[in-house]
Amino acid sequence: EFAEISLRDIDDIAKSSFPMCMRHLFEKLREEHHLKHGGRMQLGLFLKGVGLKLDDALAFWKAEFSRKVGAERFDKEYSYSIRHNYGREGKRTDYTPYSCQKIISSTPGVGDHHGCPYRHFSEENLTAALSRMGVNSRAVGDVMNKVRNKHYQLACTLTFEAVHGSSCDSGINHPNQYFSDSQIIMK
Ligand code: SF4
Numbered sequence: 001e002f003a004e005i006s007l008r009d010i011d012d013i014a015k016s017s018f019p020m021c022m023r024h025l026f027e028k029l030r031e032e033h034h035l036k037h038g039g040r041m042q043l044g045l046f047l048k049g050v051g052l053k054l055d056d057a058l059a060f061w062k063a064e065f066s067r068k069v070g071a072e073r074f075d076k077e078y079s080y081s082i083r084h085n086y087g088r089e090g091k092r093t094d095y096t097p098y099s100c101q102k103i104i105s106s107t108p109g110v111g112d113h114h115g116c117p118y119r120h121f122s123e124e125n126l127t128a129a130l131s132r133m134g135v136n137s138r139a140v141g142d143v144m145n146k147v148r149n150k151h152y153q154l155a156c157t158l159t160f161e162a163v164h165g166s167s168c169d170s171g172i173n174h175p176n177q178y179f180s181d182s183q184i185i186m187k
Contacts, residue, residue, distance in 0.1 A: 004052075004053055004056075005050055005051045005052055006056070007052075007056050007059060007060055010052075010060070011030075013050075014026045014027075016182065016186055017178075017179050017182035018175075019156060019159075019160075019172070019175045019178040019179070020117045020118070020129060020130075020133065020156065020159065021103055021114075021115065021116050021117055021175060022042075022043060022046050022179075023133070024113060024117055024129070025039050025042060025043040025114060026043065028113040029043065029064050030064065032068070033064045033065060033066075033067040033068035034064070034065060034068045034069070035113060035114075036111060036112050036113070036114075038106065038108060038112050038114040038115075039112060039113045039114040040061075040078075040081065040082075041085070041098075041114070042098055042103060042106075042114040042115075043114075044057065044081075044082060044085050045085055045095055045096065045098060046097050046098070046175050046176060046179075047060070048085060048086060048095075048097065049096070049175075049179075050176060050179050050180075054082075054083065054088065057082055057086070058079060058082055058083075061074070061079075061082055062074050062075075062079070097174070097175065097176050098175070099173065099175075100116065100152070100153050100156070100172065100173050100174055100175065103115060103116045103175070104116045104118075104152050108120055116152055116156075117129055118143075118146075118152040118153075118155040118156055119152045123147075126143075126144070126147065127140055127144065130143060133159065133163055134162075134163060135159055135162045135163060136162065139158060139159075139161075139162035142158050143155045143158045143159055143162075146158060153171060153172050153173060154171065156172045156178070157171045157172045160172060160178060160181070160182070164185050164186075166185050168181060
């Protein structure tokens, strides 16, 4: 478990330590001020896992969604499910963040931004996303080879290694593991 992350630092932390699946959702949320249900679940539970407290989570989602649907509609339609994810509503289950396996086997539809980019992006979009993360062209080639062989988590592991200039012997099997391994290197 990590110490609380503060809302002030969240954009920097997203850039330095989020795996591509979460970076993509984060950027789309900032851009479109909205995410569909699958994206809200995947990113919301991840953020909970990295240590975003409930009050900060509500403030974070509200700041974006208010710009699209208004604050009132956010409070009415969206805040419940965020509290629900934190076990404060309904059956009060403390929901856990999704693993890579679960994300890779999801089936995002049109307009959805959840899923695993290594599995669900076109080659063109994936290559562009890798360059934006600062992965050099030789490493991009290695990543794309893994993707063509359907080794998505290995592709993500190679990306981690390229971005951090450091090996990741355990491999990536959970987005929150990617995050915590990254934070150890960044600190
Ligand atoms: Fe996210 Fe896992 Fe896919 Fe990496 S392999 S992008 S952590 S779902």
